[in-house]
Amino acid sequence: MKRVYPNREYCIGCHLCELACITAHSESGDLIIAYTQEREAAGLSPCKKIFQKGSECVAISCRHCDDPSCVAACISGALHKDPETGETVYDRGKCVGCWSCLMACPYGAIRRHPVESKIVKCDLCRGREEGPACVQACPNQALKYEDRDE
Amino acid sequence: MKYVLIGNGVATIGAIEGIRKHDRQGRIVAIGSEASAPYGRPLISYLLAGKISPDQLALRPDEFYRKSDVELRLGTTVSAIDCAARTVTTSTGEKIDYDRLLVSTGGKPFTPPIRGADGPDVYNFTNLDHAQTMISLAKDIQKAVVVGGGLIGLKAAESLFDRGVEVSILELSPRILSLAFDANAARLAARRLDEVGLSVHCGVTAQHIDRDAAGRVRGVKCTDGTYIPTEIVVIAIGVVPNTDLAEAAGLRVDRGIVVDDLMRTSDENVFAAGDVAQAKDLLHDENRVVPIWTNAYSQGYCAGKNMASRATPYIGGLAMNSISFYGLPTISVGTVNPPEGEEGYDVEASLDERKQTYRKLVFHDNRLVGYVLVGDIDQAGLYTSFIKFQLNLTPEMRQSLSQGHPDVLLWPDRFFDDTWNPNWVDKD
Numbered sequence A: 001m002k003r004v005y006p007n008r009e010y011c012i013g014c015h016l017c018e019l020a021c022i023t024a025h026s027e028s029g030d031l032i033i034a035y036t037q038e039r040e041a042a043g044l045s046p047c048k049k050i051f052q053k054g055s056e057c058v059a060i061s062c063r064h065c066d067d068p069s070c071v072a073a074c075i076s077g078a079l080h081k082d083p084e085t086g087e088t089v090y091d092r093g094k095c096v097g098c099w100s101c102l103m104a105c106p107y108g109a110i111r112r113h114p115v116e117s118k119i120v121k122c123d124l125c126r127g128r129e130e131g132p133a134c135v136q137a138c139p140n141q142a143l144k145y146e147d148r149d150e
Numbered sequence B: 001m002k003y004v005l006i007g008n009g010v011a012t013i014g015a016i017e018g019i020r021k022h023d024r025q026g027r028i029v030a031i032g033s034e035a036s037a038p039y040g041r042p043l044i045s046y047l048l049a050g051k052i053s054p055d056q057l058a059l060r061p062d063e064f065y066r067k068s069d070v071e072l073r074l075g076t077t078v079s080a081i082d083c084a085a086r087t088v089t090t091s092t093g094e095k096i097d098y099d100r101l102l103v104s105t106g107g108k109p110f111t112p113p114i115r116g117a118d119g120p121d122v123y124n125f126t127n128l129d130h131a132q133t134m135i136s137l138a139k140d141i142q143k144a145v146v147v148g149g150g151l152i153g154l155k156a157a158e159s160l161f162d163r164g165v166e167v168s169i170l171e172l173s174p175r176i177l178s179l180a181f182d183a184n185a186a187r188l189a190a191r192r193l194d195e196v197g198l199s200v201h202c203g204v205t206a207q208h209i210d211r212d213a214a215g216r217v218r219g220v221k222c223t224d225g226t227y228i229p230t231e232i233v234v235i236a237i238g239v240v241p242n243t244d245l246a247e248a249a250g251l252r253v254d255r256g257i258v259v260d261d262l263m264r265t266s267d268e269n270v271f272a273a274g275d276v277a278q279a280k281d282l283l284h285d286e287n288r289v290v291p292i293w294t295n296a297y298s299q300g301y302c303a304g305k306n307m308a309s310r311a312t313p314y315i316g317g318l319a320m321n322s323i324s325f326y327g328l329p330t331i332s333v334g335t336v337n338p339p340e341g342e343e344g345y346d347v348e349a350s351l352d353e354r355k356q357t358y359r360k361l362v363f364h365d366n367r368l369v370g371y372v373l374v375g376d377i378d379q380a381g382l383y384t385s386f387i388k389f390q391l392n393l394t395p396e397m398r399q400s401l402s403q404g405h406p407d408v409l410l411w412p413d414r415f416f417d418d419t420w421n422p423n424w425v426d427k428d
């Protein structure tokens, strides 16, 4: 399956992927409104996390693992693996906000939603024609969306 | 190939998903005593608290069983396994044959001998029936005593309290959650419960359940001499492996059903997983029973792959718990209390009583082996990575962890690239 692969050698920590992510997941679909209003009012948060250590940066998000720890941990069935697409799918309606997945995912790819008892996790911009917004927004080609399965 | 799975808990779900990853053809029959399709057992406390409705309990949608081609046998108890003939017999006398069998019969509530415990008004809290019984009871009762201040006891107490019942919790240890927590974390959690209005009594347990002339419960006499008037008693101390079926079948049982690295029991066609199994542990050299959700799924998943003849060693379970107390989230993973008198352990802790936050990291030799987070839990997963991947820590890594900054860029470069960016090719 196609996944988003980050490269720590190219990433410059500009956070544009985060902005593209919240825009893609916003109600308005507009960067300015998403950033200035929806973030505050609705707790809109990016699925990406950016790490920086010295001059090195990287922007990570859910790896859609083959054997995902989050699915093993989920007590409600809100997280499951789609056997057809291979995606690790999140069903927001089922989630009870127990944070088991956040504890179990050893990739730090799950965030608590800031206002609701729900999680925020990458959905590969499901339904977005151009594919993941973060990859498209990266000015330095530090993110690639490719099928690298053997 | 015909697979028979006994239990229908989360270990069974794991097994179905593990089998179907490698075998789309074989027949799967999943048999469980309970009347409902596999559900999120921990969700029964959410149901009792009124936070979710019964239609939110199912662990997988109905079409999952159709798509995975699983014959679900609900409300059916297996009464015997014949390993030589490779059959199981149900309580109605039906015989079902198998090529590979999974025993995932879970745990059964542990009930210590308490005088007066036999009879009406004394309950357990481990399945949907129990939750439904308590939902109908909660309307008519004012008071409840919960025996057990571990995970299940506190969950039962909190949910009854949310239904308007006045609840007292009795815990024999000096603190609640003694298995998963240390003293600081337990104190913060206990304070939160206390603020809300649940009364927690540590260092005591029920000595005698007092009944009136009609045999109905009217109070609990505690080991410290106090008497707590109550209408019901909920015994929620924990579960012990439900090994009866396996023992009768002659499978090797210690504390739980003993399995090898492939989740195989002493019979080569029989596997075991979940709360009933005594399996490999990531941090300890011996097999252990660690009755938690994640392990049950992972063991089932691993067993499933092996049952489908895809040899996959179990990496070993890791104890982990995530529980919130009225908005105060807590997470504990791995070894949180270094065994007394053992060398090589080192603890770093930081406690902020005012903010109600706590972070404790436990190191052993050169590695992180456990942690507790209270309040600020957002970094949990990355702490887990250092334990799970058993990364050796440099002084720099250790310092970052201790300061509350676990970071993927602290991982060794090779490991980082293999994980996040394998086979990168520059195309332009």
Ligand SMILES: Cc1cc2nc3c(=O)[nH]c(=O)nc-3n(C[C@H](O)[C@H](O)[C@H](O)COP(=O)(O)OP(=O)(O)OC[C@H]3O[C@@H](n4cnc5c(N)ncnc54)[C@H](O)[C@@H]3O)c2cc1C
Pocket: A075, B006, B007, B008, B009, B010, B011, B012, B031, B032, B033, B034, B041, B042, B043, B044, B045, B076, B077, B078, B079, B104, B105, B106, B107, B125, B126, B127, B151, B152, B155, B242, B245, B273, B274, B275, B276, B291, B292, B293, B294, B296, B320, B321, B322
């Ligand atoms: C209230 C509560 C809250 C919990 N919360 C958490 C939590 O937050 N996090 C966590 O990690 N863990 C939690 N746990 C523990 C977790 O639910 C268990 O670890 C997990 O359910 C174990 O799964 P299992 O598949 O091994 O067995 P079980 O879920 O116990 O399922 C076993 C099933 O087998 C059936 N069965 C038994 N014998 C037979 C037979 N002979 N024939 C047919 N069927 C049979 C039983 O009826 C049962 O339905 C909680 C438990 C309870 C009770």
Ligand code: SF4
Pocket: A061, A062, A063, A064, A065, A068, A069, A070, A071, A088, A104, A105, A106, A107, A108, A109, A110, A121
């Ligand atoms: S949330 Fe974590 S464990 Fe789950 S698929 Fe994504 S990266 Fe893997």
Ligand code: SF4
Pocket: A073, A074, A075, A076, A077, A078, A079, A094, A095, A096, A097, A098, A099, A100, A101, A102, A118, A119
């Ligand atoms: S927080 Fe939601 S998605 Fe995560 S384990 Fe709990 S119920 Fe599942």
